[in-house]
Amino acid sequence: MPTKQVCPRCGQDWIHPYRFRADGTTFSLCTECDSLWWLGEAVEVARAKFLDDVVAERLGVEGSPWGGLVWADVIEPIPGHGG
């Protein structure tokens, strides 16, 4: 069962359930170091992705991966999952 878990990369924050607004794809995110894990993946340093990289892939914007967007435009925390 999912439990509150400290980010294994930075150890500074819990990882929080998030999702992409566009299609509802869910993932776990450390808001401290921007590490991302897809839901169901083992939350390990070796498997950690970087939020910027994932956003760049999804949005396909060169230069700035966010293309002028901010977090709240692209992703949102999932309510009701603790945290």
Ligand SMILES: [Zn+2]
């Ligand atoms: Zn972290």
